[in-house]
Amino acid sequence: MLFQKRSERLFIWIFFPLMLMMPLFLDGNIFYINKLSSILIFALFVMSLDYLVGRCGLITLGHAMFYGLGGYIFYIIAPQNEAVNFWVYTFYICVISAAIALIVGFLVLRTSGIYMIMITLAIAQMFFYYFSDSMEFGGIDGVFLYLKPETSFLGIKMFDLDNPTHFYYLCLFSLFNTLVFFKVIMASKFGRVVDATRENPERTTALGYNVFVFRLASYVIASALGAYAGYLFSMQYGFVNPSMLSWQTSGTALVMLILGGMGSIYGAILGTFAYEGLHYFFEHLTEHWMLFMGSAIILMVILLKKGIAGYIEKLLEKRS
């Protein structure tokens, strides 16, 4: 069975059916559907970060770089006045961002720990400034995409992306696939080595594995999926902005991940929802929402050592 842990099964059986039915409850309220779509997209992004940080033990403060690149690559390669095919461009964007990740990963994975945090930050900042100072990519004001892709696959039109509900289901579908994808990888023979490189890289080398290559492969996979999330985001409102690549975006994703719980496949989703929920709540409470948000983050770090997912697992353990 793919989902061995009880908490995982519980989560999947509650979360996805609930999300599937959500548009029925929301009764076509475009705002909530859009909001949920953007949370699902970001959850996908955080999940790709979780794979790097939680499963591979590679801490990066520059993952948002790929989130932004997803949007910009789409802007650069797609013709402006013609609706492109969603699936074809998904493929293009994943391949191109994977190629970039291969080069970047080759550089950053030579370092580790705190130095890797810093060099990923530096490279992400380089891309950030590249896009925010460039005239052809709209500079700091960003660029617009005027047409949404069409999604026909083998002649069957699957989603109408101009329809928020359709787009919502595309996001949910993507998130579910990503979750299963990571779960399959982690359960695979490749995943066995990934676990080994995280837990004891020295031992893994002594056993004859080239740790660097496995890390690089993981980095490429996570980056391509991060770019896919950015591609979805840019499509939602037809809008790409350099702040997608900023270190604040990377930092927010890390906060969400740790809030949700690293290394558990559903922690990324929980964390994104919890963070967005808190943010939404405090923002409507007061314009000084940052005070409460900051305090909440601080308390959470100190009290919840393994995030919400860790807390849930503890509860389940106690009961069984």
Next chain:
Amino acid sequence: MSQVMIETEGLCKHWGGLKALDDISLTFADKELHSIVGPNGAGKSTLLNLLCGTYKPTSGRILHKNEPIDSIKPYAFARRGIGRSFQKTNIYPSATCLENCAIAAQRYMGGSFNFLKPRNKEPVLLHIAEEALHKVGLGHRKDTVAAAVSYGEQRQLEIAMVLATSPCVLLLDEPMAGMGHEESALIIELLKQLKKEYCIVLVEHDMDAVFELSDLITVMVNGQHLVTGTVDAVREDPRVKEAYLGQGDEVY
């Protein structure tokens, strides 16, 4: 003497001005247990780290089956069948004992870039891993998380992991360190069995064990080769006694 597995020629390792290892030329033969002994700081661990590729030599050569291997990558040593255990227990603590060995076995079984094949659905690989556990007497512990087994068992697990890589050379760095008497006895029995099949290089402080097990003993002092010989020859050698007494190390 049987076939030579590993040979070093004028091996040196310098840390800045410090000569950790100076001009060591040794041969290690198949199906023999060759111990390296000496007082603290003699360079035993450095030698072992060079033999398994963790360190690169400052000068000199290492030959494996007559091919120079001193410039290959660290992970490539293990691929040639040079497996090692560590002085400090070095395992995957959160994985089960079986999984620990499975990681080791998968290296030479291949398929590590198979993203789809479930890791627990390969009977041959799991069988090899289990066999390695049985060899060291840990068969009953296969589903226990490695962090939860006793210290002695963790040492055994280390050896099992090396065995699961199907090596031809075993480099064992103090496998009995910190063990009780009974646990040591277990390892000694184990090594007696293993040396019938493998070329073993053993670094060990427990001299009783060394004398009991070794076919050849090399004594090192201050990074230099002092003497190599059979157990009896080394036991009688006055230079050895002097070296140990001079260091104030209580061995006998």
Next chain:
Amino acid sequence: MANKNNLRHLMFGLAGSALLLTPQAYANETIKIGVMLPFSGAYAALGSDGRNGLRLALKEHRERLHGSNIEFIEMDTEARPERAPEISSALLNRHKADFIVGPVHSGVANGMLRTLRNRDTIMIVPNAGSAEVTGALCAPNVFRTSFSSWQTSYPMGQVAADKGYKRVVTITWNYGMGRESVDAFEESFTAAGGEIIRKMLVPFPRTDFQSYISEIASLQPDAVFVFFAGSGAVQFALDYDALGLRERIPLIGSGFLTEGTLGAQGKAAEGLVTTLHYADELDNPNNVKFRELYKSEYNRDADLYAVQGYDAGLMIVEAIDQLQGKVKDRQAVIEVMRNMTVPSPRGDFTFSKAHNPIQNVYLREVKDGVNRVIDVAMPALEDPARGCNM
């Protein structure tokens, strides 16, 4: 003091973000005004002034609202463009806001336009001066009460030429507003026979100007034209003065150089000449009355951003009044608004075809820490609205 004010907002906020101004029992309709301004981050001061101005207009003209309930829904944009589509979508689709007032930042404006153009609401831009808002992205339901980047800089080219400057260096941040402003200046300045000898673009939002100013000193131009706002404006004026150029090479600019920044600039701003569609000291009855009211209401001096927010409020009041509270018919609202004369503290203004104010642009000079109006640089100036097909 600012801190008391903020504490009070915090209290307000805790009591609930939607604030009902006229809770009469017989109120016939609730009119929702979405406010999308930055309340945190570098632009927070501009956001809160705009919000204050807006609220003031609706409070002052309470009796013209035909008993409508006014509900404010305030959202913090944090001046982050990537949040703009989401927040404006919230105001449009969830709150069904009748009017959406915002933003300050042009990048955010672009994101908002994306979701609000030609939709079922009226968007009133109380600051963002990007040309696109009433240019390429203009739309019937989008109005602006502030200015276009072109309007605040174009007149300065003429002024500079009249002062006899021949060789000018321009410097601005490398972003839309900055480049547009400098281009507008160049347009009129070169037409009048001047020459731009160097155009410097500073990466946004860098505020370390010393090396650029050293470079300017070595070029020895007749004058320097800048577009900077907020912290950039403060920093540029401080560095320009500290390095001794203020006395030697005249510094001229779009009015944002000295707007809301004089306290922080101190004597470094003395003598700077700028063009803008407003000045605190404007001597007209509307302005005097507005400033008094604002001061007594919020215990701080009104500024340009308050005026622009106030005018957005006046537009809404006027529309409600003329339509007797029936603002759901957007076409009617648009019709009323586009023909409106807004009795603004800056002087009356009307709207161009592209829904940008046709307004006076004043020539101002800083004296004793105040922007003094010297002259009207160009009266009733209309933005060319390039790219707008309306």
Next chain:
Amino acid sequence: MTTSLFFIQLINGLQYGLLLFLIASGLTLVFGVMGILNLAHGSMYMVGAYLAWYFFTHTDSFLLSAIISAVIALSIGILVERTLIRQLYHRNHLDQVLLTIGMIFVFNALQSLLWGNDPQGIKVPDLLSGSIPLTDTLSYPVYRIFVAVICILLAAALYYTINKTRLGMLIRAGESNREMVECLGINISRLYTIVFAIGVMLAAIAGVLSAPMVSIVPGMGEHVLIACFVVVVIGGMGSIKGAFVAALLVGIVDTFAAVLLPSIASMVVYILMALILLVKPKGLFSN
């Protein structure tokens, strides 16, 4: 570029670099001794500038407000270390990143609550308000030279403290071997409190010194934070000497890049950092 302009830009770069060093030194000290990565360090710079402004408007004396601000910053440092940072010594860098991001939020909110969001400024103290003419058009303000001198003095003081005093000996020992210091019977937790508080105070002093030169605005801390990171990483995390060299390097490179390579000006320091890390993955002066 003429020779005189070249030297003027060099001075600009040095001055910027020295200020960067002052901010970054606290960051690298705290990391070196305690292994704590403090992302809220930039916020302390902001707090310093706001405190200086607040007390200057009340006391009208720059020196007095500088002293009060430094004392308050020291107390904030002690308080934060005792209540929050203390929880993190045995956690990984990720938790530290998170906690200090939370602190950035809190400091930003407090700034906005206590002091409002208008840009603020204070005037240069009269004694230092003169300037020295360099060319026909350009002169150099005495205050900036004064700040540069203070930065150099503080650098020297830090160097002396670390290399010649008992506190410095403990700091050096703490860097290399935590347990050893504990074995020596030294109260490591007090040492950590002192070091953290000094780090905070250095950032705040940089803020105080900058106050008459910069616009005091919300978010000013985050801009310098990233610049400091670059300095600390290039110099080698934890190395004061490295931070000094790297700060000057970054200051000069950044200044010249702004005028010589305007199209990629903001990328240049990051390119520099990436290149240095490729050659020396742990920075120029790592232990």
